Amino acid sequence: MIDTDVQLAHFVEEMGLVFTEMGGSRMAGRVLGRLLICDPPHQSSAELAEALMASSGSISTVTRQLVQGGMIERIAVPGERATYFRIRPGMWAESVRVRMAMLSLMRGSAERGLELLASAPAARRRRLEEFRDFYAFMEEQTPALLEAWARKRAMEER
Amino acid sequence: MIDTDVQLAHFVEEMGLVFTEMGGSRMAGRVLGRLLICDPPHQSSAELAEALMASSGSISTVTRQLVQGGMIERIAVPGERATYFRIRPGMWAESVRVRMAMLSLMRGSAERGLELLASAPAARRRRLEEFRDFYAFMEEQTPALLEAWARKRAMEER
DNA sequence: CAATGGTTTCAGTCCTTACTGAAAGTTCCG
DNA sequence: CGGAACTTTCAGTAAGGACTGAAACCATTG
Structure with a gap:
């Protein structure tokens, strides 16, 4: 159904809020939230920006932070310009x-x-x-x- | 010696910073820091304001938060207008x-x-x-x- | 090597929240 | 009850950090 999407967006926003509650940044929570539910489990920066309605800039900073913090990891696909991110196992x-x-x-x-x-x-x-x-x-x-x-x-x- | 005081103030400031790091507020960290090292172990709002060079207003809000969070407790002394705060046991x-x-x-x-x-x-x-x-x-x-x-x-x- | 798709950097803006200061409120004392 | 000592409330300000958007940068392909 179509409103699964809007409900998933809702989940993502909720993750953003819970993250601020825990002292993190809202966008970091949103990115993690998105990566927890998306299909396929990896997303490019551009896809994240689109899905979260955020600027490419903030996606870039927040993914860097999350990578450094060991929360997500970068995936490179041969013959693709885009780099993908996914939840890091563990x-x-x-x-x-x-x-x-x-x-x-x-x-x-x-x-x-x-x-x-x-x-x-x-x-x-x-x-x-x-x-x-x-x-x-x-x-x-x-x-x-x-x-x-x-x-x-x-x-x-x- | 006299510069113990300035060193203690330094400790208090450090607690403020560590607290922001952990997602709390700076002033909350300072108040806790102060209450950890002060002698006697209880301090009035006015004493805290003076020691931390903060306004009475911010002491009031932050002590309320800390009391609600179970971090500190209020102490009343008979025949005294001031109310004191101390680290809550546990x-x-x-x-x-x-x-x-x-x-x-x-x-x-x-x-x-x-x-x-x-x-x-x-x-x-x-x-x-x-x-x-x-x-x-x-x-x-x-x-x-x-x-x-x-x-x-x-x-x-x- | 130019063009295209994609990402990062960075200066500026916006939003939130901590903090101040003054006024109002409360409690004790003479 | 009036006054002094102290605290809380609240409106306004200031400081910090998240986010945006545009320009610079990088990598892949024709």
């Missing part, structure tokens, strides 16, 4: 790894704070210690979480 | 719970997408299924993670 695990970098940013700040209070009474240091310990804990647990996900994936797939 | 676990709400937002979008492709071939649905499964998995694992953190905390403390 992108979800990758998104967690990216997030993990932020965890260690936080932990770093906590540690720098603790250095400043190196000679302060223990009671005053406690808040920062808990802060640091929490992010250290999260960082520590993340790899196991990703492994569990990989195992689950492997089980279900084959 | 704020780190709370921050994960807040984040978990976003996970379920994402899963919700994935599910709505899948409904749209209900009658599409399995190959086309696969990307969305992985998307949904991933966030479902994360949501599922989070409580256990928080319990592990709580246990660790309890062990070390007493």
Whole structure:
């Protein structure tokens, strides 16, 4: 039916909004949304621009960001000028790894704070210690979480 | 020494930047940073405004947000007009719970997408299924993670 | 090597949202 | 109850970043 298209567009917009909610950019969410539902699973910049009614410029910047972030990848087809993009296999695990970098940013700040209070009474240091310990804990647990996900994936797939 | 103060201010600013990086607001990061290192551990709005060189207005809005998000709490002292704020015990676990709400937002979008492709071939649905499964998995694992953190905390403390 | 199809770059515009400052509101005290 | 200390509200401003559109760039084909 014809209004599947408009509903899919709606889904894409929703992804844009959810992404802004999570601190990302709207267009990045839209591109990912589109690449999640399109058929075939790869799209050229021009196709994305058309489908999302966005300028070629913003598609270019946002695809670059997503490629750098490991969320999507470029595909080249011999005898074609266009370069295509598709969801990168394993992108979800990758998104967690990216997030993990932020965890260690936080932990770093906590540690720098603790250095400043190196000679302060223990009671005053406690808040920062808990802060640091929490992010250290999260960082520590993340790899196991990703492994569990990989195992689950492997089980279900084959 | 006197330049501890300027270094602490530096820490506070760093927290502001890290927070923007994570999708929060700069001032929220500054307030949390300040509340992590200040002595005593509670501060009035006016004290925060002074220490952060911010307007009383922005302190008011940002403290409200942080209270609603479970990051800080209000303290009232009898016979005092000022209301004080301090880091809420357990704020780190709370921050994960807040984040978990976003996970379920994402899963919700994935599910709505899948409904749209209900009658599409399995190959086309696969990307969305992985998307949904991933966030479902994360949501599922989070409580256990928080319990592990709580246990660790309890062990070390007493 | 010119022409065409496609992508990137970049300067400028627009939109959003954080922040300010002043006025209004609240709470405690004499 | 009037006044002082403090906080919240709100309209307006400022700052930052996303997006556009046009021009430059690159690659493939005749």
